[in-house]
Amino acid sequence: MPNLKDLRVRISSVKSTQKITSAMKMVAASKLRRAQGAVEAARPYAERMERMTKSLAKAVGTGEGAPKLLAGRGKDDVHLLVVVTSDRGLCGGFNGSIVREARRRVHALELDGKTVKILCVGRKARDGLKRDYKRLIIDTIENVGRSGINFEEADVLGRRIRSMFEEEEFDVCTMIYNRFQSAIAQIVTVQQVIPLSIEVDAKDVAEEEEETLMPANLRPVYEYEPSEEDILSALLPRNLSVQLFRAYLESFASEQGARMTAMDNATRNAGEMIDDLTMTYNRTRQAYITKELIEIISGAEAL
């Protein structure tokens, strides 16, 4: 028969674990709310930036003399992967899925005979990748968003990536991060930032068609000041930092969402475990009492 003291100890230990997980859930929930707000707030800038970049990129084209950040260097021998994860664990599959995707990419690129460099954002990316690809990791950036995500942090990394690109340390730069969809769903997103891929999706085409239906005098034909090329070459570096900033924000919100869900599950599981253990404890205690009563009664009968 199980020992009553052991059961009591286990129940109290599960209870204190449950307290921790439910506290973490609360914290994640409140951080998530703030992070979601930040994502929303950053959207107008990113959208307008994207619109401007698109219209400029169309005007300038990707022919010769186009900025390298837009058109690339005409080769893709060296790839830089920016892997965005969190510093801390206990957030379900958040980091695991990013690391898995990164590993898959590295493997595929190496099979193609490309050189790969990895820049880790967040301690977990390094932890997850260092066993197989330690030789490829060039640096790890930690403590992102310790005191809330700010643009400067992203800009610092943006500048660094830019100067690496100018010094021809890589040809193609790709980010891997979690895009926030809801507290339960985060989507692993792979986004190429250098050379900038201007996606023409179905929506854009539809919009364009709509635009062409508009009379010519209503369609904006921009004047540029200074020239298209100058604005574009000022805009592209900026755009890189903005994309990074966005990835940071999305990733941070996803992390909080993932942690909230994971901790919610943990709290529930702990609750179930406590119920089970309490049931066993009570049964056992009753069994002991019954056993002792039987002993007393049979002892009395024997007399």
Add this chain to the structure above:
Amino acid sequence: MADEKVEFELVSPAKLLLSEAVEMVVVPGGEGDFGVMPGHTPLLSTVRPGTIDIWGDGKVQSRLFVEGGFAEVTAERCTVLAEAARPLDEISRDQADERLQRANETMMAAETDGERRGAERELRAAEAMVAAVESREKDKH
């Protein structure tokens, strides 16, 4: 014509700072200041560090200091993507001077080309800040 307004939006990477209908807004463009009123030609421009003046009733209603960025102008709206922006009234003389001094020091200390470029940008922003504060003080007297 007088009651027609132009939608002015000031956006920083972190959030939408300002969105309001104004009579006229003067933006420090990369190649000189330009005023935007309703019906302006569509224009894309860089923005240098300086002050954005928001006009109403024939005078300047509020002034904002921006650290450079980009502006998109259409007939009915003017969007400024600023790197950083704050009301000019919130910047004290000391802050501006201190920043200029620090920028000068960084400039002196800069060794590589990249550092120098960064320091130069910071210096230009700081100079613009001091100039903006000075012009504000002149207005008061």
